[in-house]
Amino acid sequence: MAGKDLPTSPLAMPLPAVPPVAGVRLGVAAAGIRYKGRPDLTMFEFVPGTTVAGVFTLNKCPGAPVDWCRAALKGGKARALVVNAGNANVFTGKLGRDAVQATADAAAKLVGCKAKEVFLASTGVIGEPLPHEKLTAALPALFGKLRDNNWEDAARGIMTTDTFPKACVRKAMIGETEVTIAGIAKGSGMVAPDMATMLCFIATDAKIPAAALQAALKKGTDASFNRTTVDSDTSTSDTVLVFATGQAKHPRVPAEGGPMLRDFVKALHELLLDLALQVVRDGEGAQKFIRIDVTGATTARSAQRIAMAIANSPLVKTAIAGEDANWGRIVMAVGKAGEPADRDKLSVAVGGTWMARDGGVVPGYDETPVVAHMKGREIEITVDIGLGRGKGTAWTCDLTHGYIDINGSYRS
Amino acid sequence: MAGKDLPTSPLAMPLPAVPPVAGVRLGVAAAGIRYKGRPDLTMFEFVPGTTVAGVFTLNKCPGAPVDWCRAALKGGKARALVVNAGNANVFTGKLGRDAVQATADAAAKLVGCKAKEVFLASTGVIGEPLPHEKLTAALPALFGKLRDNNWEDAARGIMTTDTFPKACVRKAMIGETEVTIAGIAKGSGMVAPDMATMLCFIATDAKIPAAALQAALKKGTDASFNRTTVDSDTSTSDTVLVFATGQAKHPRVPAEGGPMLRDFVKALHELLLDLALQVVRDGEGAQKFIRIDVTGATTARSAQRIAMAIANSPLVKTAIAGEDANWGRIVMAVGKAGEPADRDKLSVAVGGTWMARDGGVVPGYDETPVVAHMKGREIEITVDIGLGRGKGTAWTCDLTHGYIDINGSYRS
Missing domain, CATH: 3.10.20.340 (ArgJ beta chain, C-terminal domain)
Incomplete structure (x- = not known):
């Protein structure tokens, strides 16, 4: 990693055009955490009422952001996501916990929400303290630039050893209403998911109760990310998060999901598999x-x-x-x-x-x-x-x- | 493998001088199974009364020679060992079973013993029928040349992708009598032992009941070969065999072994660990x-x-x-x-x-x-x-x- 210019994987897929998802604004900034001259900080803002589901690494030594997200997920609500590349904030002890708290506090202040409604993810080097003051210094200007048609920048902003950006879009019907599901992923090495893998962020304008969203995500990652491997090494940072902004006008979905979500779940699972296979196609050194x-x-x-x-x-x-x-x-x-x-x-x-x-x-x-x-x-x-x-x-x-x-x- | 001249591992150890072990004669021949111009067939002959213990791969698709040895081990007696390099006789179906039977029959006829007192091992390419007629054609001349001071040739004869021959000798006291334990091993890739690994053949002039020998071997491989790995891939051919010729003049060892064997077991375990670590030092591509x-x-x-x-x-x-x-x-x-x-x-x-x-x-x-x-x-x-x-x-x-x-x- 570390600024090396790796050739694009011969297995790369072209980046699809990702349309805006109602209720999501996003953007990137170059915070200089580790890389120079490229975006390494990505922020999503979600409208009030957005539900969230997540699955995380089963590695017994997870990063501080994974601990943070696991705890935050209990609320089932999300207003922001902040992701940095270049430093995984793993095995950083109390400094790591301080860093996630400070980052969440800074983002919550900008968005006007509780810190526990801010989700965090970091990948990169393990064991070096995350210079979170660089993140918090860059966040206000980044927040000012957030816009809805910016998925491509976000797909690039979360990359580490990745050689191509990864995104996927699916449409699904809930009742008579078409909803959009859009997602991005990163990952190239230390890929042997166990429940989830690497970083994958998905947003939809559907209005899905957190419990139903979590069930659909869990089943989908078991059939996608958890069936892929690059090098058998399970990362300490694996995170998949789905945010449902609830901006689409469809009938109310019950907490347990049920038949009304059938098409949505199918589309979500297709999207998860598509992104998981893009990660494999960018496996470190992959030729086949x-x-x-x-x-x-x-x-x-x-x-x-x-x-x-x-x-x-x-x-x-x-x-x-x-x-x-x-x-x-x-x-x-x-x-x-x-x-x-x-x-x-x-x-x-x-x-x-x-x-x-x-x-x-x-x-x-x-x-x-x-x-x-x-x-x-x-x-x-x-x-x-x-x-x-x-x-x-x-x-x-x-x-x-x-x-x-x-x-x-x-x-x- | 396939005749490539690999440079010797920078981690190689010098081959120790291996003295004769009373009751063991051995030798090698070039049978042309796969390699040209190098010995690829190794034979040991043991005196009547030799006991044997063995541990084998836990791979669920073992080679025909492993199946043969497992069955032969039940008798607890050995008179010969025939090893070929270049073809593993794995996944060869009925042809594979015919090959081990024909090889054992030919060796038994030369030695004057039952086929079930002949032990067999093969390593090399998987899935190609073993041309056993080349083995049986070469065996009579090889048998005529067996001698007791020939361990170095045997250590070289069993090599495949190995870049240096591996041997080890230990002395131990049983009662007031000094006994010798000598062993050779091969292995370089597909090394992630599960109960035993690769090929390792050990002989001692001690007189040890098969049950006591088996217990000592099992414990020793658990603490040596089973704690090493080159590439996490468990071979289909892993075999460790110990032969005790009973030529040393020490008091009778009871079936359960016991305190009298303490020094012998310690020396055997040292020898197993020494050979296991030599295999690691010859791990494919190893520099450290x-x-x-x-x-x-x-x-x-x-x-x-x-x-x-x-x-x-x-x-x-x-x-x-x-x-x-x-x-x-x-x-x-x-x-x-x-x-x-x-x-x-x-x-x-x-x-x-x-x-x-x-x-x-x-x-x-x-x-x-x-x-x-x-x-x-x-x-x-x-x-x-x-x-x-x-x-x-x-x-x-x-x-x-x-x-x-x-x-x-x-x-x-």
């Missing part, structure tokens, strides 16, 4: 995007664990970087997952071509289509365990020299 | 050898899991490759282990210098000695969890461009 489907496991949970074991195997990931369809390593990864598996019932396909079936090489197996598939950017691996009906999917990227380059000199 | 001590965890098991989480973190390992004492990543790895931890009680030292204490940077922390330590070959990390008295230790190596080079083109 990998989807792993596991079928025939004893349960869905077992299938998911096997898929993640394959996705986290350095040997599988380096083989794919070398464009080698080394299915022996896939078999190894299935076996190390610790889930029920029978070597002699196992089948493996790459790019839709079955290479191994029922515990051995497919007779007369022709490597040609597999070799061609491995040269592409999008790699598909399918493993059938042959024991049951459990299915799972994981997404990851390859492990390349780029990862070593980026992480061998992160702080230098 | 890393020891991680965890203290103050709630239990020893918890401490060990935290130590392994640090040892398996790609971000910790790449930071060390970059000579960066990035203790923030160590904190992250502690937190992702899922074990009890309290960020604000955590302390981290590198090379004996405490950088962080009780959840924050040590006031006035001077990085100078840490920077000097990080430039060395041997890196020491200590983490105190601050919650209890549980201790654990793990050993690993750094993650470098060399690992990517070796594994991005393994089969090419």
Whole structure:
């Protein structure tokens, strides 16, 4: 990180046009926290009445902002979000707690709300005190510039080792009313989400009770961020927050959500998956995007664990970087997952071509289509365990020299 | 692998002189299984009455030789060991089972024993049928050349991506009698042992009942191989076998072992740890050898899991490759282990210098000695969890461009 100019990931997606979301104003500033000459401070302001839901890292050593958000979430209301890049405010002890309090106080004063209605997120270096006076000094001018059509700047403002900004928009119907869901995410390394991952901020003009929003978010992150991995390392700062401003004119949604939210929940889940896969596409050093489907496991949970074991195997990931369809390593990864598996019932396909079936090489197996598939950017691996009906999917990227380059000199 | 000439690991240890072990004859041959112009077939012959103990991979997709050894171990007796390098005979279905049977039959015929007294091990490429006719064709001439003073050749004959041969010798007293324990090991990648790792073969002239030998081996591998990792990938072929020829003249050892074996068990455990650490020193692409001590965890098991989480973190390992004492990543790895931890009680030292204490940077922390330590070959990390008295230790190596080079083109 640290100001290095990394080339844009070859797997990058173009940034979609993100329309304003009624009730949200946002903006960025260069506070000089760590980077020079680029925005590193992002602020969202939400209208009164905005509800909020969040999921956070399960890492046992979370950052001070994660502690802050967990506590603030109990109120279910949000008026502001302040995000800085370059310093994670993790493992900073009392200084870290002072920094989140001071930042929340400063933002609350500008917005005219309680400090507990301000949400905070920080990513970057761990263990260095956050120079929060730089944040609080930059906030008043930033607040004065907030506007509603500014999602692209925000997507760039939260980046650290990211090589491209990540955003996604979905429309959904609640009753007869169309609502908008817009979100941005960042993340590139230390990505192995456990409940949530990295930073992802979503806003919608829908009016959703906090409990229903939380349930939809939890289910959605389990099916998206929690099924991706870049490097198996679970961050201390993972945060996904959804803000619902309630500006759309649709019938009242009950606290438990229910059928009226079906289309909204579907759209939210699509958006979460889209953003999660953009994070994988910007995995540190990634040259190939990998989807792993596991079928025939004893349960869905077992299938998911096997898929993640394959996705986290350095040997599988380096083989794919070398464009080698080394299915022996896939078999190894299935076996190390610790889930029920029978070597002699196992089948493996790459790019839709079955290479191994029922515990051995497919007779007369022709490597040609597999070799061609491995040269592409999008790699598909399918493993059938042959024991049951459990299915799972994981997404990851390859492990390349780029990862070593980026992480061998992160702080230098 | 595949015949590439890798430079010798900078962490290599000189090969010790290994004396004959009474009751053991051994030798190597070039069977041309995969490599050209180097020994790839190794054979041990043991005198009648030799007892055997073994531990094997917990990977759910083990190789055919592992299945064979598990079954053969029930007899507790061994007369021969045949090891090939270059082909793992894993995921080879019925062909794999036929190959182990044919190899065991051929060796048994030469030695004059039952097939079930022949132990087998194979490492190398997964998923390609083992050309066992090459093994059985080479065995008679190899058998004719077996001799007792040949451990160095055997240590080289079992290598695959290893860059240096690994051996160790210990002496121990049983009663008033000195016995010898000699062992060799191989392993460099796909090393994240779960019960045992890679290939390790040990012989002693002591006369130890199989049950006592098995108990000593199990405890020893738990405290050695099972505390090391190169790349978090658990092999399908991990095998540790100990053969006791019973040629030494010491008082009878009871089946349960007991106090008489105390010195022997201590020496065996030292030898297992020595060989396990040699495997780590030959970790694929390794430039630095890393020891991680965890203290103050709630239990020893918890401490060990935290130590392994640090040892398996790609971000910790790449930071060390970059000579960066990035203790923030160590904190992250502690937190992702899922074990009890309290960020604000955590302390981290590198090379004996405490950088962080009780959840924050040590006031006035001077990085100078840490920077000097990080430039060395041997890196020491200590983490105190601050919650209890549980201790654990793990050993690993750094993650470098060399690992990517070796594994991005393994089969090419």
